[in-house]
Amino acid sequence: KLRFDPREHQHLRYNPLRDSWVLVSAHRMKRPWKGQVEKPPEENIPRHDPNNPLCPLSTRANGEVNPEYDSTFLFDNDFPALQPDAPDPGSNYHPLFQAKAARGICKVMCFHPWSDITLPLMQPGEIRKVIDKWAELIEELGSTYPWVQIFENRGAMMGCSNPHPHCQIWASSFLPNEPALAERCQREYLRKHGEAMLLRYARMEAQAQERVVVENEHWLVVVPYWATWPFQTLLLPRRHVLRFPDLTSQERDSLASIMKRLLTKYDNLFEVSFPYSMGWHGAPTGTHLEEDMNHWQLHAHYYPPLLRSATVRKFMVGYEMLAQEQRDLTPEQAAERLRELSEEHYRSRGA
């Protein structure tokens, strides 16, 4: 009888954070690719473009002029998907036609005054300033809103419409689907197993090492056992931390360092500014600040689409949208490739 080899034999893996399965068919990497080829990201972005609304001293859509900022810069999204004062859609007339009020606030945060820099090329001290702002924002918006989603869409492939390094912060009056699922799964795990799921998980991964990409005293980055995107990673603190603002000053410095290391490896993988969407998940806020949320563990997800090269991505389409997500290499293979890459950025070599 054939011995099971995860690199050769398709199988399912369980994602305990989303209570769902992913199909791992690593032998698919052998198939030739004749489909769409992406434009590689532009590498010659001007440091300062007076017509770019995210640059210092530029005028934005609403007529406001940006200050001559020299670090991070925060402003309200000029085209917010969530506004603080939308009226209530009123009561639902049928279970198949249910609407609910949605209120919130959308902010944009520039990481740096330069357009031609990205997080992995920034100094740890500059990244630390981004981290401190993230903590402030969760603290401030989380005092009333139950969910504050910090996320970065990096690269045109990820729908990012501006090359200037920035992230977004959308706070909402409701707990969105994904955190609601993570809430349910983590709560259930603690109830069943007596320990926070991701605390246990980080310990086991640190022990096994097989899926670890980078680690330091306070943080661990792994390609999770249930990763769906080819080079997806999960960034976890080693200590039990419920929410971003709970991070100590030491942990924040250490986070700046590990983010720089991870993102440098990502860029080095295909020698391109690696596109991804990333975001932070911590315990819900607002009225949940008063509740027992010990089943939660703070974490960040990185979802990068590239699969084979700077121009060939994974498509989550027909089978994935209608049936189940499917991946073309094992998480262990992805972790190994990332682990072996240099921590010196390809653009700073020989510079």
Place this chain on the structure above:
Amino acid sequence: KLRFDPREHQHLRYNPLRDSWVLVSAHRMKRPWKGQVEKPPEENIPRHDPNNPLCPLSTRANGEVNPEYDSTFLFDNDFPALQPDAPDPGSNYHPLFQAKAARGICKVMCFHPWSDITLPLMQPGEIRKVIDKWAELIEELGSTYPWVQIFENRGAMMGCSNPHPHCQIWASSFLPNEPALAERCQREYLRKHGEAMLLRYARMEAQAQERVVVENEHWLVVVPYWATWPFQTLLLPRRHVLRFPDLTSQERDSLASIMKRLLTKYDNLFEVSFPYSMGWHGAPTGTHLEEDMNHWQLHAHYYPPLLRSATVRKFMVGYEMLAQEQRDLTPEQAAERLRELSEEHYRSRGA
């Protein structure tokens, strides 16, 4: 106090088939788009390309030569994500590291011998042949496999690597995530409300008309109340039909006709071969053939990514991946636009 207007005020809508919510922020359509612009699909595809492995008489990756087929043509996927004989990964050592065996079969079906034709440009009689093959395949593979996913990725934007008109059929030894969710939601609805969810839904939509795109005696196409993709549609029979092979000959002719009408409107929207992923969901098969599955209603989902033009798509990225799906126009607006389009294909006009 402001009166609620769904086109101006963001709100949440409930998807009863997936037990989740979508954020509708229709005022976002006002934002200018400066992000990635897609290559419009190639319009000058040769009718016959001897190097295209899907064409009649071509040699495929495994060395086989295609017959000189003149209608549909079915073969085994040369790079299958699911194979019938993969060994079992064995027992799981921990709830956080769960694997399961996955077995199955992946087939490809060409719709037509020509590479430069698509479903909306085919004759109803030719589409009917595709429909009959779909029924045969569900019947045949469904006799042992619990799930047979028929899906079409159309267009390079949807990861389709070959312009020749074709779909795929992946049968699996397991019920994948999406149908498992639809199974749970429909079962629960029947239990609570005493009627199959989508049967009730189709009746209410046919009555309201507001979200109807096209309809005929046997079928109804709506932009569902909970649509996430900009011009997403749901294709439903009016009669209670559990599975694809249960369709009568009349219903199949009628399906060919409504598919042609819908897909013609899709192509006419931006005068481009409209990219999408689509697929059929019917009651699970295999051992489920013996069970009471009356909570199920056969349906097809169409998930097209274009938002503003032939080259500007909706990105489901940061917020959508980490928090919740968000759309930029109301389902009613989308239905109205599709409804108003001609049913004569832009490429056949003046021809």
